[in-house]
Amino acid sequence: MRELVLTEDHVARATRVIPETPASTIYTRAGDADFARRTARVLASRPKGPFLVFAYGSLLWNPTFESVARHAAVAPGWHRQFCIEIFGFRGTPDVPGLMMALMAGGSCSGVALEVAEADVGEVVDGLVRRETPMVDHEDDWRWITVDTLRGKANALVFWAGPTGPAIRPRLPLETVARQLALACGYRGSGAEYLRNTVLSLEQHGIRDRNLWCLQRLVAAEIDRHYPAGAETGSGRAAGA
Secondary structure, eight states: OOOOSSOHHHHHHHOOOOOOOGGGOSSOBOOHHHHHHHHHHHHHTOOSSSEEEEESSHHHHOOSSOOSEEEEEEEEEEEEEEEEEESSSSOOSSSOEEEEEEEEEEEEEEEEEEEOGGGHHHHHHHHHHHHOOBGGGTTOEEEEEEEETTEEEEEEEESBSOOSTTBOTTOOHHHHHHHHHHOEETTEEHHHHHHHHHHHHHHTTOOOHHHHHHHHHHHHHHHHHSOTTOOOSSOOOOOO
């Protein structure tokens, strides 16, 4: 595997201690009743076959559940894109971050995580709490068809084709790089999120050309704004 230009040192320089505040989001946090209803909807709409979750971003390196198998998978008609502007988690209201979603067009190589049947209910509850933590995220999940070595399969995916005021589609790669390099929230930095995703994809034999180019641009932006050896005065924090 070729070595990433975006190093752990770049991530450390871009990471700052950011407290979580009520202003960290423009949305309303969901409660237990919201999550229970959302989980029931996902389970009721489940297609036949093994329970698969399509991982294309952070679920690759931080799935939060044990899978019984991992299957190389391609989602036709979708592609990764940093297009969700966030004011918390890995950004702030002053310096918003960007998170990935699947947007229409092209194809996306990822991993289908297979969930043990006995664990499906617990895993879905955990996923909707993690991936859709706000009331406003009620419909930000869907079932898609993926191609695997075993043939076509249905997989649950989060943030495919999102809409709303926080969606910033088709941003120039240079704009995305600048935002990821500067953004940091209470869960860590945009640079860390990108580096972990690229590394995980590479470990699964997946080279995403856009992300590979993006990590070089982000490294250059961090070098420009946070030169090696300079103190930011903000403190450091380990990423989430």
